[in-house]
Amino acid sequence: MPNMDMPSGALVLLILRVLRSGTLHGYAIAQRIHCLSSEVLKIEEGALYPALQRILLNGWATAEWGISETNRKVRFYRLTPAGRKQLESQLADYERVHGAIQSVLRTA
């Protein structure tokens, strides 16, 4: 399985994006990203939890206790309005940079 190194800013963007569809616990976030990226992106615990702590600290998501599919108490993350706003601005930034890189790649 290819193990892509990912800049931590991008990881935050992906987490916020998957959280927009609904509340998820940590493992599910990793799984969702893994699936949606056609199993290209594999999120390690060592990257996931620091990123989640940063998101909590910045108030982009809140954590609440819930019961997992395996009947275990676990933390679910819910996007806050501030997180939504952050996601939009990050997405816009990303689009702009991505577009710029694409145009360079295409024309140069």
Add this chain to the structure above:
Amino acid sequence: MKNLLRRLRYLLNRRRFDQELANEMEFHREMAAREGNQNFGNTLRLREEARDEWGWLWIDNLLQDLRYAVRLLRHSPGFTLTAIAMLALGIGINVAAFGYFNLLVLRPLPVRDPASLLQFERASPGNFADNFAYPEVAFYAEHSKTLSAVLANSVGRLTVGPEEEPMNTSFLTANFFSELGAVPKLGRLLSPALDDAPGAAPVVVLGYGTWRSRFGADPSIVGKTILLNKKPATIVGVLSDGFSGLGLEPPALSVPIVQIPYFEAGQDLSAFSEKSINVQMWGRLRSGFTPAIAEQELASLAAQLHLQHPKDVWEKETLPSRPGGFAITVRAEMYPVLALASALCILILVAACVTLGGLLLARGVAREREFSIRSAVGAGRGRLIRQLLTESLLLAFLGLLAGLLAAYLALRGLILWADLPAWLNPMPDGRVILFASAIGVAAVILFALTPAWHVARQRYRTTTMRQILIAAQVATSCVLLIVSGLLIRALNQAMSTSPGFEYQRVIALDPGPGAASPKEARAYLDTLRARLANLPGIVSMSMASNPPLGNRWTVFKTRLDGKAVNIHFNNVDPLFFQTMSIPVLRGRALARGDKREIVVSESLARAQWPGENPIGKQFSDGKDIVVGVVGNARLVSPEDSDAVEAYRLAQDDLLPSMVVLVRTAGPAEPLVPAIAAISKSIDPRRFPEIHLLRISFNQKVAQARNTALTVSVLGAVALLLACLGIVGLVTYAVSQRTKEIGIRMALGAQPSQVLSVVLRQFASPIVIGLLVGIGGAAALSQILRGQLYGLSNFDPAAYTGAVLAFAIASGLAALLPARRALLVDPMLALRYE
């Protein structure tokens, strides 16, 4: 901002959040394992990384370092105690010195609103005085718009009851206590309503100390009548213990100023001119005004008053102000002494820190293995330095606490021992604690930074660093030792040589104030001397304006031969030199009718006119002509061997302030009662003071001895610090070279060869340090000479004494631990490591 709050929440609930994180990661692991993914990382490390996002990891690290440091220090109590003691010494001396300064100079007096109090002085071009005639102050009090209150104090002396010795008394404006927010312990204090009215009853307020010592703390004292200067006065109250007054000493007795004429016949409150009652003046600034505006207003008021009293209020008189709410105001001439004292204190701190730095460096060797292991398992250099610094910080903190405690005890002891007023509180305040912390930080930088750097880099085998440390330490200690030696020698020399005049058998009789005019004074003095002359056992009698060893002097500061010199002027009568047994060496003594004629001391003549005959020379810009040279007689300050004297004939206008000197044939004491009885019987209004010069002289000796004691303690501390440092470094050198020594001994080296191997490396830094120290001491003594009189420029005894003491002490300090090298068992040493 919100982010910070959330971070704080994480800090406060660290344990819970950490638990939650662990739970969550556990769950992640379970799920991953279920899907066949067995890639386990280090749980702890992963959790730590996640926690790092909270931004508090450094606290965990710090706590970890601290725990480790505490454990380490507890394991070597000898080192820890030595280090803390050294720091306590270095920091304590600085904090105590600053605390004393803070107490007297920086901290406002404990009175109501000290910030708005101003003390005033009089000045005009060419004139200056710190006293006002009372009517002048009364005029300002009545007319000033910028001052909400004007306070005045006239210092005098009153006898209490039948006792002979008068007590210090403050004659105060009645608003004095209420303005300063003083509260009575008993009864009431002075009040403007009751005590300022003309014809008010004579009242007195006792100081707390007076009440305790003179009146046995009698709780029913209020309302009783006592005799002050033989006049009845009612005790209306007792001041509380915590009242400071506006100087160092709270008044022992306080009497309304309007009662001066009642207690001291012949005094006139409304008098200007020479018969005036002199007072110190304070004002309380009305809110909204600045001192400059008040000064302007008072200057214009002074100009108005000058028109009415052109002789007594100076032309263009101004009233410069200074903050009035402090015990002592620092004046510019005190700066050099303060700077010098600070330099000496800081030198001790430096010596202590350098010594401790050496010890820390030496300890590095014992921990060589520990640090290799630490860096092998991945500790970076920064992390190692941080840990070493944490250990040093812990040491510094403990040393700081010990230093604060030591400084507090020292100040407390000083206040008790020197009998300073009780309202001085030696408890360190915020300013002192801030200062102590700054000193602590400076100490850490001084003693910890370089050793930490070297230990962490595992470069402590380099000897340069150690040699610089030794040289620095030897130099600072040497400076302290030589300077204290110089001071002690100077004091001893001054006090052991004869002061140049007879003090064993001379009695000084100060008639005190009473005579208003020279004519009255002459009548009194003539009667007094005629009656005294009839007493058997009196050899000679004379008069002087400044009594020997007394509390009045006239000093003119000048430079002679590049030395700062005090010229003590005295106005005497023709019999003075004979009475005081001061030999006339050239020319003649003063004689009746002399006006411009002056007699100078031998040293003054020699310094002023080296190699010439001083007789007939002009002095004081041609105002005086030298007619005689007398022996040196340090009449005012026997501890100042550089002082010189000059004498003029006392003219008639000085008669009211003359002191009578009586030389007896035998011991002076038996004659005192008779002299006291005669002096009092002539004029019942007077309360003469009688001093035995022998006792005054002994007091001066005791003072000088205390100074010498303080300085020698400093010198001894410096020596002790240096020795401790050398012991530490030699021990270190021996332990570092155990293996080498073992090999040498196994190959048959003699003990002396082994010793020289260990000690050779210390020889050159000690010699360099000594040289630098001698140079530094010479430079410092140059500065000292400007401030402390009598210090000789080059005193070989002080220098060689200090260097010898240093050589012997440091030799012993080096040899004792070096002996351990001889006890090394070659077999053990070779197996070592």
